[in-house]
Amino acid sequence: MQVKRVVLVGITLLLVAGGVAERAGAQADATAAARAEGRVVVYGTMAADNFDVIARIFAGRTGVQAEYWRAAPDRLLDRVLSEVRARRPAFDVVLGPSYALRLLKREGAFARYASPSYEQFPRASWDRDGVLSPPYRVTPIGIVFNTRLLRREEAPRGYLELAEPRWRGKIGMADPTLSIFSATWLVNLRPYLRDRWTGFVQGLAENVGSLEESTLTVVSKVAAGEVPLGIAHLNFMYILARGGAPVDYVRTDPILADAHLTAVGREAPHPNAARLFVDTLTSRAGLLALARAGEFVVVTGIHPPIQDAERLRVVIMEDLDEARYAQFRQEFGRLFRGGRR
Amino acid sequence: MSARTAASQVLVSRRRWAQVEASTWIGGGVGLLLAFLTLYPTAMLFYGSLSDAPVGTLGRLTLAHYRAAYTDPATYRLMVNSFVFAAGAAGLSVLLGLVLAWITVRTNAPGRPLFELVALAPNVLPPLLVATAWTLLLSPRIGILNLTLLRWLGLPPWNVYSLGGMMFVEGLVLTPLAFLLIAAALRSMDPSLEEAARLAGSNTLDAARRVTVPLVVPAVLAAATLNFVRAVESFDVPAVIALPVGIEVFSTKIFREALAAFPPNHNLAATYAVSQLAIAVAFVLVYRRITRMSERYATITGRGYRPHLVDLGPWRYLASGVALAILTVLVVLPFLVLLYVSLIPFYEVPSREALGRLTLRHYTFLLQSDRVERALQVSLALALGGASVAMLLASLVAYFAVRRRTRWGGLLEALSFVPWAFPGTALAIGLLWAYVQLPLPIYGTVWILLISYVTRFLPYGLRPMTATLVQVHRELEESSRVCGAGFVRTFRRVLLPLLRPGFLAGWAILFTIYVREFSTSVFLYTPRAEPIGPLLYHLWQDAQPGRMAALGVVVSLLCVVVVGLARRWMGTGERAH
Numbered sequence: 001m002q003v004k005r006v007v008l009v010g011i012t013l014l015l016v017a018g019g020v021a022e023r024a025g026a027q028a029d030a031t032a033a034a035r036a037e038g039r040v041v042v043y044g045t046m047a048a049d050n051f052d053v054i055a056r057i058f059a060g061r062t063g064v065q066a067e068y069w070r071a072a073p074d075r076l077l078d079r080v081l082s083e084v085r086a087r088r089p090a091f092d093v094v095l096g097p098s099y100a101l102r103l104l105k106r107e108g109a110f111a112r113y114a115s116p117s118y119e120q121f122p123r124a125s126w127d128r129d130g131v132l133s134p135p136y137r138v139t140p141i142g143i144v145f146n147t148r149l150l151r152r153e154e155a156p157r158g159y160l161e162l163a164e165p166r167w168r169g170k171i172g173m174a175d176p177t178l179s180i181f182s183a184t185w186l187v188n189l190r191p192y193l194r195d196r197w198t199g200f201v202q203g204l205a206e207n208v209g210s211l212e213e214s215t216l217t218v219v220s221k222v223a224a225g226e227v228p229l230g231i232a233h234l235n236f237m238y239i240l241a242r243g244g245a246p247v248d249y250v251r252t253d254p255i256l257a258d259a260h261l262t263a264v265g266r267e268a269p270h271p272n273a274a275r276l277f278v279d280t281l282t283s284r285a286g287l288l289a290l291a292r293a294g295e296f297v298v299v300t301g302i303h304p305p306i307q308d309a310e311r312l313r314v315v316i317m318e319d320l321d322e323a324r325y326a327q328f329r330q331e332f333g334r335l336f337r338g339g340r341r
Numbered sequence: 342m343s344a345r346t347a348a349s350q351v352l353v354s355r356r357r358w359a360q361v362e363a364s365t366w367i368g369g370g371v372g373l374l375l376a377f378l379t380l381y382p383t384a385m386l387f388y389g390s391l392s393d394a395p396v397g398t399l400g401r402l403t404l405a406h407y408r409a410a411y412t413d414p415a416t417y418r419l420m421v422n423s424f425v426f427a428a429g430a431a432g433l434s435v436l437l438g439l440v441l442a443w444i445t446v447r448t449n450a451p452g453r454p455l456f457e458l459v460a461l462a463p464n465v466l467p468p469l470l471v472a473t474a475w476t477l478l479l480s481p482r483i484g485i486l487n488l489t490l491l492r493w494l495g496l497p498p499w500n501v502y503s504l505g506g507m508m509f510v511e512g513l514v515l516t517p518l519a520f521l522l523i524a525a526a527l528r529s530m531d532p533s534l535e536e537a538a539r540l541a542g543s544n545t546l547d548a549a550r551r552v553t554v555p556l557v558v559p560a561v562l563a564a565a566t567l568n569f570v571r572a573v574e575s576f577d578v579p580a581v582i583a584l585p586v587g588i589e590v591f592s593t594k595i596f597r598e599a600l601a602a603f604p605p606n607h608n609l610a611a612t613y614a615v616s617q618l619a620i621a622v623a624f625v626l627v628y629r630r631i632t633r634m635s636e637r638y639a640t641i642t643g644r645g646y647r648p649h650l651v652d653l654g655p656w657r658y659l660a661s662g663v664a665l666a667i668l669t670v671l672v673v674l675p676f677l678v679l680l681y682v683s684l685i686p687f688y689e690v691p692s693r694e695a696l697g698r699l700t701l702r703h704y705t706f707l708l709q710s711d712r713v714e715r716a717l718q719v720s721l722a723l724a725l726g727g728a729s730v731a732m733l734l735a736s737l738v739a740y741f742a743v744r745r746r747t748r749w750g751g752l753l754e755a756l757s758f759v760p761w762a763f764p765g766t767a768l769a770i771g772l773l774w775a776y777v778q779l780p781l782p783i784y785g786t787v788w789i790l791l792i793s794y795v796t797r798f799l800p801y802g803l804r805p806m807t808a809t810l811v812q813v814h815r816e817l818e819e820s821s822r823v824c825g826a827g828f829v830r831t832f833r834r835v836l837l838p839l840l841r842p843g844f845l846a847g848w849a850i851l852f853t854i855y856v857r858e859f860s861t862s863v864f865l866y867t868p869r870a871e872p873i874g875p876l877l878y879h880l881w882q883d884a885q886p887g888r889m890a891a892l893g894v895v896v897s898l899l900c901v902v903v904v905g906l907a908r909r910w911m912g913t914g915e916r917a918h
Contacts, residue, residue: 048883069866070882078773082774086778090867103603175584180603210585217581219884224689224690225482225690226483236884239885245687245688320603
């Protein structure tokens with residue numbers, strides 16, 4: 001009986017070892033193939049400094065250089081769509097917000113690829129078609145304030161306070177008819193504010209004193225003291241705060257965030273390097289490095305060095321499709337721009 | 342006169358066939374090249390404005406985009422806003438450019454070489470950066486100038502976030518172009534006419550008003566034309582100054598409705614751009630009509646010319662003061678803001694505490710970054726090569742447009758304006774689409790950037806060349822031909838040296854634009870060759886305004902040095918010639 005058990009354990013160990021060896025062999029083959037391809041070309045919206053963190057890990061693991069084309073989401077869409085429609089894609093991997101990557105997936109820009117790294121993400125977040133990665137990082141949008149102009153106890157404690165008359169003309173916000181992030185944020189607050197949502201949006205629209213092109217200009221103006229508070233991405237706030245700018249954020253519950261995904265190009269010029277790059281980016285080591293650089297990553301227990309980040313309940317926002325965005329855009333245009341010149 | 346003409350005809354007739362053939366071949370080649378460069382990408386956009394499929398793909402013809410764009414009453418209201426904004430900005434830029442150019446080129450005011458060099462600096466800075474600098478100077482809450490004037494003089498703050506503020510800042514952004522165009526024309530002008538006016542009893546101011554100003558009318562019109570169209574198309578200044586307070590102009594509407602829509606609607610953007618094209622073409626026609634009697638402005642004749650300076654006497658110090666005041670507003674104030682931002686960890690209103698936090702860390706980043714080094718190499722190579730290629734092409738186009746006043750000459754000039762009338766982003770899409778489809782290895786290389794720079798900014802090179810060429814009398818060319826030189830030789834040995842001021846002015850404009858070019862580069866650059874423009878923008882987008890400002894300072898100084906060296910080199914050549 002005991003001999004049988006030993007034999008069974010032995011066979012199991014051999015099979016596991018064989019599997020590991022096979023996987024290691026496959027990995028070695030993939031790395032060799034990637035090296036033969038020479039480089040990987042990535043198009044994305046991630047800050048260049050943070051991309052460099054991943055590029056260094058990738059080069060260390062594979063010896064392959066990652067080249068990065070950085071753009072805003074709308075330009076990313078333009079370039080990828082143009083290359084795909086002309087059937088001359090020059091990219092291997094795309095990184096970007098979920099709404100943009102879902103549109104590109106629909107246009108046939110990507111190949112199926114399920115990285116072994118995806119195992120660490122909840123199954124529910126996996127793409128049904130196996131094309132897009134699960135959300136691997138998020139960019140939370142919060143209420144940011146200037147600590148020289150407002151003490152923490154003076155700042156709003158929650159979303160509804162933003163609509164109070166005391167903030168008239170004192171709030172900076174990205175124009176929801178220009179920034180899809182801003183519009184998505186407003187719409188995604190509806191389930192939390194329920195019947196108070198309409199009043200909240202109207203009050204906020206009346207209070208916004210500076211309607212900006214993007215959330216970056218909002219946080220820059222808050223840091224400079226042009227407006228005491230604003231609605232902006234927390235990663236921008238973190239970068240400015242790291243440099244010493246007097247900015248902090250309100251710990252609202254929840255904090256809503258955009259999801260960021262990645263995918264491998266359908267006709268990637270360097271497909272092996274592309275797959276290995278996605279493996280590295282979404283690996284635990286990659287995500288840890290991104291978190292250290294200030295990114296909110298989708299790994300339980302890993303947080304960026306932003307004060308109280310571990311206490312936040314970050315909820316990924318539901319994307320707006322084209323039709324819903326068009327509908328809300330019109331509505332928000334009337335509210336936010338209607339009273340202006 | 343008649344004997345000379347007859348002799349010319351006899352001699353010219355011997356070589357007529359060869360000459361006609363050479364100039365025709367060259368003219369045809371230039372026409373074809375220009376048609377390809379300009380019409381190929383813009384045809385994509387035109388087709389897109391009439392198609393129900395995304396730009397670059399085949400679809401059914403439709404007028405739906407035109408209905409959407411032009412049945413909206415807001416379109417016309419915003420066109421009026423744009424017209425007022427563009428007229429104000431162009432007017433201010435021409436006024437400042439004219440005064441500065443006259444003092445710098447035609448007077449003996451002290452400090453002129455420095456004025457000339459410094460006036461170029463703002464051209465290097467992306468308009469986004471200049472507009473941001475002015476909001477930091479004139480914001481009603483945190484503007485350094487406003488706070489200073491309030492503290493010292495008790496003056497109420499002037500709000501830059503207004504239509505007037507927008508005109509003012511755009512006017513400053515456009516002034517270097519006006520300055521360079523007008524300065525080139527002033528430099529080519531025969532000063533003996535002013536002397537004659539003074540001998541006839543006019544004082545210096547009268548001579549300037551009655552002789553100098555009419556002689557520079559083509560250049561002034563050229564500057565006004567270019568700057569008006571440029572302001573109508575401008576997005577950066579309205580985005581920074583107008584959008585936050587809800588002032589809307591036509592370019593912000595295009596951005597809102599088409600380019601920033603999800604997904605971006607380039608068909609609609611192209612449709613809106615058609616009206617901008619119409620405005621640009623209308624202005625070219627008006628300009629050509631005004632300059633039809635080009636001989637009226639011809640002041641460089643076979644008698645030779647030796648430009649010399651108007652002696653202002655003791656007034657020369659006042660003239661220097663005026664130039665310094667203009668340059669302070671134009672260059673010094675925004676540059677100081679940029680320098681300040683590059684030396685502090687984050688932007689804050691200057692104070693003793695803030696000055697205690699001065700740091701060189703943004704400059705250390707520049708020194709340590711491979712990305713910055715690569716971008717500088719790429720942009721300098723593109724700017725040097727691109728400006729030279731574009732100016733050569735502009736010289737030829739100007740020659741055929743001005744000297745051969747046929748329908749084809751006018752067409753060549755109009756062609757060069759076609760891509761220029763499209764918003765930068767929309768044109769970039771057209772270029773992207775055009776070259777991504779072309780079965781030649783251009784897309785994905787640095788060559789596409791060179792092509793896009795030449796295509797988009799040719800009018801900037803063309804204007805100073807035509808403005809200078811209309812002042813060069815035909816008799817010099819005719820003499821060269823009489824002496825047996827063919828078209829190529831005459832063009833190279835006679836015309837190009839005479840057109841040197843225009844060539845240098847155009848080259849300097851293009852060099853400074855190419856070094857920081859953004860809106861087309863950002864679509865077309867390859868990851869291996871990121872130019873300065875996109876890098877500046879990405880540093881800003883990555884919330885690194887200090888690094889962006891430091892790079893802006895370095896690039897501005899670098900450009901001033903390169904343009905100064907080029908000017909010196911060209912000047913040496915001119916003297917030798």
